[in-house]
Amino acid sequence: MMDEAELDEFGYEIGDEGRLGKLKKDLWFSIDGIGQSVVNKEGKTTKDRDFVVGLTSKGEQLDPKEVENCLKDVLRFLKRDDDTEMWVHLWCNKLLLVRNRLVPLVRSLGGHEDDIKLFYQVVRILVELTVSPESGHPRRHELLQALRETKRELLDPRVFRTMNKQILHAFATLEKSPPADDADQQPSPDQQQQEQQEQEQ
Structure with a gap:
């Protein structure tokens, strides 16, 4: 009788280098690059933590x-x-x-242009993570449990206030600097003719 293979936390055989094993590693590499929570220099316990954007588990510092x-x-x-x-x-x-x-990242962001870009990507990820599975989906129970846990994190009043602040920052940035495709768009021939007539008057 063969011994059962030892599985990791994802349910895969340890040492699996197949397609899904590679996907798991690539996903972790991307998540790890988002940042880390570290002990605050002034904190006396591990509960006092700061989130360092772009700090990997290996101590490397990524740029925005x-x-x-x-x-x-x-x-x-x-x-x-x-x-x-x-x-x-x-x-x-x-x-x-x-x-x-994601939540610590959002709470650490300010109103700079780089921060707005990061916040935008976080929102896009959250949209994907909060889609409810269809009624007949084979993994509906697991997905609903994951969805409940995600929503629980987002319903924290502190998180809600921070995300609201980031949205206001984003709108303010858009008002000051409209998207390039809108700003660089050339007027249509009709608009050019109308502008010329207004100038002649």
Whole structure:
């Protein structure tokens, strides 16, 4: 009788280097690049923590653009997830993506342009993570449990206030600097003719 294979926290055989094993590692690499919670220098307990954006578990410091790319990678993994198994969605829940990465990230952001870009990617990820599974989905129970845990984190009043502040920052930024495609758009021939007539008058 063969011994049962030792499984990791995702239910895969330890040492699995197949397609799903690689996907899991790539997902973790992207999540790890978002940032880490570290002990506050002034804190006396591990409860007093600061979130350092772009700090990896290996101590490497990524710049804001690299962090944005990590968030985009996570979003891409979610969008390309297997419709039946929903591996990536469930992995993100097991890795506490929302609690340990996204929520602390949002709470650490200010109103700078780089911060707005990161916040935008976080919102896109949250949209993917909060879609309710269809009634006949084979993993509906697991997905609903993950959805409840995600919503529980987002309903924290502190998180809600912070996200509201970030939304206001984003709107203020858009008012000051309209998107390039809108700002650079050339007027139509009719608009050009109308402007010329107004100038002649």
